[in-house]
Amino acid sequence: MAKEILVTGGAGYIGSHCVLELVEAGFAPVVIDNFHNAIRGSNTVPESIWRVEEIVGKKIPFHELDILDETGLQNLFKKHRFSAVIHFAGLKAVGESVQMPLEYYKVNLTGTIRLLETMKVHGVKNLVFSSSATVYGDPAYLPLDEKHPVGGCTNPYGKSKYFIEEMIRDLCKAEPDWNAVLLRYFNPIGAHKSGKIGEDPQGIPNNLMPYVAQVAVGRRDYLNVFGNDYSTVDGTGVRDYIHVVDLAKGHIAALKKLKENCGCKIYNLGTGTGYSVLQMVKAMEKASGKEIKYKIIARREGDIASCFANPALAEEELGWKAVFDLDRMCEDLWRWQSQNPSGFSKN
Secondary structure, X not given: OOOEEEEEOOOOHHHHHHHHHHHHOOOEEEEEEOOOOOOEOHHHOEHHHHHHHHHHOOOOOEEEXXXXXXXHHHHHHHHOOEEEEEEOOOOOOHHXXXXXXXXXXXHHHHHHHHHHHHHHHOOOOEEEEEEEHHHHOOOOOOOEOOOOOOOOOOOHHHHHHHHHHHHHHHHHHHXXXXXXXXXXXXXXXXXXXXXXXXXXOOOOOXXXXXXXXXXXXXXXXXXXXXXXXXXXXXXXXXEOEEEHHHHHHHHHHHHHHHOOOOOEEEEEEOOOOOEEHHHHHHHHHHHHOOOOOEEEEOOOOXXXXXXXXXXXXXXXXXXXXXXXXXXXXXXXXXXXXXXXOOOOOXX
C-alpha cells in the first residue's frame, strides 16, 4: 500500500503542486487546510485539490482542519497511519506580519507546536518543513549557502520560520529518533504545465510575479516597482526565482532523505541565478506577448538589494536540482493566468 503522507496547508500554491507530485511519485497524500488562502470548490473540497484530482485521475482525502485545533489533529492521526508529515500550513504575507505580529506567532508557532505534539503522541517522527530564505535576513555574502548565519530576519513572518526551524532542531537533538528536513525556499513562481493549478493570491498580490501576470492579463493597470537605485544590474531588486514544480519535486527528494534516518538536515531550494524585477517584467512580456506597464516608486522598507541561493548541497545530498529555466517559468505562469484570469474563482 502507498505510504500516507499528511500535507498541512496542502490546498495552497506550493502545497497543491506538492500533492500532485506526491501522487505521481506513488505516495498517498492526505490534505488538511483551513481555507485561509484557498477557494472552495465542489463539495467543500478546495478548488485547487479538486483540480489536482482531475489531473491525476484519483480522489485525494481532504479534511477541513486548522492546525490550532488540537482535538481535530488528534482525531485525524487516529484515522490515518502517516509515515511522514509535510508542513506548509501557516500565515505567509511579509507586510501583513509586520501589522499583525501576534497573529503570525500564534498561528505559525503555536500551530507547529500542536502539530509536533500530535505527531509525537502517535509515533510519527518524520517531518519536511516549508521554511524560507527570509531566515537569512540581509545577506552577508552571496550566493547564500546553508552555513550563512540565520536569525537576522527583517519581519515577523521570517522570524516565525526561523523560530520553527530552531524548535525542530532542538527536538531532533533531544530525541534522536526524529528526522526532519528543513527546506529554505527562494522565490517560487510558475504553474503546472496543464494550466489547471497555479498561484491565486487573494486580494492584492504580495509577490512580484502574480502581480506581473495580473497586469499582463488586464486585471491590474500597472506594476509598482519599489526602487531602482539598488546596486544591481539595472537598479531594481534581484531575487532567485524557482519553478514551483521544481520546488515540489524537492519535497519528494526530502522524503527519500528521511528514510536514511538523517536527523535534522537543512537545504536551500533555489536555482542559483538571480534576476532583477525589470528582467522578470521583460521575460513575462516575452511569454505573454503583452506590454507590462510599470511605475518606479520609493523603496519598500525591509527590502534587500539581492538574494540568491547556492543550491549545491541539495544537489549533492538530495540528488535534486532545479531544471526549468526562466522562459519555462513564465510560459507556465502565463498559461495558468490566461486560462484563469480570475484565478480559481468563477467570477
